[in-house]
Amino acid sequence: VLVGGVPHRTIKLHEDGWAVDVIDQRQLPHAFVRVRLASVEEVARAIRDMWVRGAPLIGAAAAYGMALAARRDPSDEGLARAYATLLETRPTAVNLRWALDAVRARLTPLPPAQRAAAAYAHAAAICDDDVAACRAIGEHALPLLERARRGERLRVLTHCNAGWLATVDWGTALAPVYLMHERGLPVHVWVEETRPRNQGALTAWELGEHGVPHTLIADNAGGLLLQRGEVDVVIVGTDRTTAAGDVLNKIGTYLKALAAHAAGVPFLVAAPGSSIDFTVEHGADVPIEERSPREVTHVAGRAADGRAETVALVPEGTPAYNPAFDVTPAALVTALVTERGVCAASREGLRALYPERAA
Amino acid sequence: VLVGGVPHRTIKLHEDGWAVDVIDQRQLPHAFVRVRLASVEEVARAIRDMWVRGAPLIGAAAAYGMALAARRDPSDEGLARAYATLLETRPTAVNLRWALDAVRARLTPLPPAQRAAAAYAHAAAICDDDVAACRAIGEHALPLLERARRGERLRVLTHCNAGWLATVDWGTALAPVYLMHERGLPVHVWVEETRPRNQGALTAWELGEHGVPHTLIADNAGGLLLQRGEVDVVIVGTDRTTAAGDVLNKIGTYLKALAAHAAGVPFLVAAPGSSIDFTVEHGADVPIEERSPREVTHVAGRAADGRAETVALVPEGTPAYNPAFDVTPAALVTALVTERGVCAASREGLRALYPERAA
Numbered sequence: 001v002l003v004g005g006v007p008h009r010t011i012k013l014h015e016d017g018w019a020v021d022v023i024d025q026r027q028l029p030h031a032f033v034r035v036r037l038a039s040v041e042e043v044a045r046a047i048r049d050m051w052v053r054g055a056p057l058i059g060a061a062a063a064y065g066m067a068l069a070a071r072r073d074p075s076d077e078g079l080a081r082a083y084a085t086l087l088e089t090r091p092t093a094v095n096l097r098w099a100l101d102a103v104r105a106r107l108t109p110l111p112p113a114q115r116a117a118a119a120y121a122h123a124a125a126i127c128d129d130d131v132a133a134c135r136a137i138g139e140h141a142l143p144l145l146e147r148a149r150r151g152e153r154l155r156v157l158t159h160c161n162a163g164w165l166a167t168v169d170w171g172t173a174l175a176p177v178y179l180m181h182e183r184g185l186p187v188h189v190w191v192e193e194t195r196p197r198n199q200g201a202l203t204a205w206e207l208g209e210h211g212v213p214h215t216l217i218a219d220n221a222g223g224l225l226l227q228r229g230e231v232d233v234v235i236v237g238t239d240r241t242t243a244a245g246d247v248l249n250k251i252g253t254y255l256k257a258l259a260a261h262a263a264g265v266p267f268l269v270a271a272p273g274s275s276i277d278f279t280v281e282h283g284a285d286v287p288i289e290e291r292s293p294r295e296v297t298h299v300a301g302r303a304a305d306g307r308a309e310t311v312a313l314v315p316e317g318t319p320a321y322n323p324a325f326d327v328t329p330a331a332l333v334t335a336l337v338t339e340r341g342v343c344a345a346s347r348e349g350l351r352a353l354y355p356e357r358a359a
Numbered sequence: 360v361l362v363g364g365v366p367h368r369t370i371k372l373h374e375d376g377w378a379v380d381v382i383d384q385r386q387l388p389h390a391f392v393r394v395r396l397a398s399v400e401e402v403a404r405a406i407r408d409m410w411v412r413g414a415p416l417i418g419a420a421a422a423y424g425m426a427l428a429a430r431r432d433p434s435d436e437g438l439a440r441a442y443a444t445l446l447e448t449r450p451t452a453v454n455l456r457w458a459l460d461a462v463r464a465r466l467t468p469l470p471p472a473q474r475a476a477a478a479y480a481h482a483a484a485i486c487d488d489d490v491a492a493c494r495a496i497g498e499h500a501l502p503l504l505e506r507a508r509r510g511e512r513l514r515v516l517t518h519c520n521a522g523w524l525a526t527v528d529w530g531t532a533l534a535p536v537y538l539m540h541e542r543g544l545p546v547h548v549w550v551e552e553t554r555p556r557n558q559g560a561l562t563a564w565e566l567g568e569h570g571v572p573h574t575l576i577a578d579n580a581g582g583l584l585l586q587r588g589e590v591d592v593v594i595v596g597t598d599r600t601t602a603a604g605d606v607l608n609k610i611g612t613y614l615k616a617l618a619a620h621a622a623g624v625p626f627l628v629a630a631p632g633s634s635i636d637f638t639v640e641h642g643a644d645v646p647i648e649e650r651s652p653r654e655v656t657h658v659a660g661r662a663a664d665g666r667a668e669t670v671a672l673v674p675e676g677t678p679a680y681n682p683a684f685d686v687t688p689a690a691l692v693t694a695l696v697t698e699r700g701v702c703a704a705s706r707e708g709l710r711a712l713y714p715e716r717a718a
Binding site: 029030190193194195196198201204205208214215216217218219220221222223224227250251252254255256258259262288293296297298299300301302303304309310311312313314315318319320321322323325326327 | 388389549552553554555557560563564567573574575576577578579580581582583586609610611613614615617618621647652655656657658659660661662663668669670671672673674677678679680681682684685686
């Protein structure tokens with residue numbers, strides 16, 4: 001996807017050949033800054049403090065974190081420490097554990113001297129696979145969207161950022177949008193602000209850089225738009241989809257699933273296989289990350305003179321609560337769109353696509 | 360309701376005996392500043408720019424605006440101009456038209472020389488009536504809440520600000536909360552931020568000043584709390600309730616009504632008679648005010664050094680859309696709580712309470 005007319009991936013090997021080069025997403029949408037991460041501790045901080053965010057990108061970053069760790073200390077103890085450090089950064093997204101497990105399984109049988117090179121190769125493969133999976137999700141979603149748009153401009157509503165910034169490239173929920181745009185099919189995206197961290201600003205920014213028509217709205221406005229028939233389809237990503245098809249995604253997703261259901265509008269979840277957790281049956285069994293109340297009471301932006309500025313929205317000491325995800329029950333999900341195709345949000349639907357993983 | 364231990368009303372005659380004294384709510388929750396409005400134009404600006412907001416308070420302010428106009432020019436033409444100026448400030452709240460019609464009906468039969476005094480008296484009566492109506496709403500809601508709390512601390516979820524700041528005193532949705540607090544009944548309020556204008560900050564502030572336990576959340580978090588059984592009752596206000604019981608209220612209300620319905624949690628609407636519009640059958644027939652996109656793209660707060668600061672949340676030029684209200688269909692409303700008692704959100708329910716107004 002383009003930034004200032006230039007194609008970018010969110011994560012890559014730094015030009016020094018061993019460090020990791022990511023976008024500091026905390027500075028978006030106001031500044032596009034790539035930063036160099038040179039240790040597993042720096043990668044862990046970047047994940048925890050959301051320099052990188054989005055379930056697929058978190059997985060890719062964690063894989064490179066393991067590579068950095070293996071470069072410094074390829075012993076079993078060293079890798080176990082790195083695994084633990086990275087795993088504890090974010091509790092809800094399952095891609096994190098998935099990527100860590102994949103790298104560990106690849107390295108454990110190898111002699112320590114070969115582990116660093118193998119880890120870098122595997123991290124690179126995870127990135128390439130993610131790009132291919134996102135592109136495939138776009139392709140599989142397209143026929144559903146073609147039906148929804150009935151020859152007119154397709155009006156998409158999305159929550160949070162499940163665009164290329166949340167992945168390595170293309171995005172999950174936005175992959176079909178970028179594909180439509182590439183093929184000259186008219187599309188417009190209602191972008192929900194996504195309080196409290198305002199990832200909608202990332203979505204608006206990336207769509208704007210790529211030239212896709214879009215409009216930012218408060219999360220509260222999505223219900224009215226659905227009610228009024230101004231949305232043809234809701235598409236969101238997922239941080240973890242359970243074996244029964246419940247969807248853990250950014251807080252507020254559930255409310256839009258309810259409103260889409262009430263309006264008879266399809267609610268699609270772009271779910272790469274790496275985000276599906278066959279070890280958990282129901283959404284209620286997944287821990288919901290609670291983040292700092294300060295994300296609710298304060299907000300970062302740009303002052304009129306261009307300075308980055310964080311302002312308090314409420315008086316000092318106002319108590320606040322900040323759960324980061326909610327559960328959209330499978331019954332409210334019209335379809336899951338994976339890199340292997342489209343399926344119902346159900347045990348049967350998922351088993352048909354991932355027979356080797358469903359127990 | 361108390362501010363810094365001192366009882367306040369949101370609107371009163373200024374100590375000069377003729378101007379109007381209101382709170383500049385744009386400066387809340389960071390600064391509590393009362394301001395003097397000395398002309399109908401100043402009142403109109405205060406309503407339009409939301410120095411005063413909340414359907415009942417808008418009605419009271421508009422009545423005083425008519426009084427200020429009558430003091431300067433009590434002719435029929437003068438009053439007609441003032442009426443038009445005030446009516447166009449906010450299109451959705453019906454209390455505005457209700458108050459203006461009431462004052463006009465009172466003044467029209469009088470000789471111009473008597474109009475100013477009558478207008479001031481009528482505005483004061485509207486304020487006193489509002490206080491009494493709010494208090495009565497609290498009393499009528501209390502039995503419903505007592506049942507909901509089952510002897511434990513009652514956990515209320517509210518959206519926007521329908522507290523004393525939205526009325527003359529007591530509030531509509533918060534009147535029962537203040538009553539419970541006054542009577543020593545344990546209550547806790549989940550306060551939704553209410554983007555884009557963050558009226559939840561007003562609610563958190565007024566509850567904090569009065570000593571009522573509360574916690575601020577992002578609007579997106581309300582669905583999760585309902586889903587998890589952490590809410591006993593949702594109570595909101597209304598800017599206009601139609602003859603069939605559809606509820607126009609702050610954007611995002613509809614989403615919480617859906618989530619409350621899904622969770623089997625009562626969804627109560629505190630609706631003073633002045634907010635019920637018997638001339639409109641359905642919510643879809645009411646115009647929805649669209650406000651400036653800048654309310655979505657920018658936010659005001661306090662910088663670390665205490666300065667008031669407005670920051671941009673997205674890059675300059677990001678398109679945004681900002682509808683201010685949505686429609687909660689009557690079917691999702693458990694009950695309307697009015698100053699005359701509780702009724703179903705239906706034509707029959709409203710007719711039983713307001714037989715003289717329902718055609």
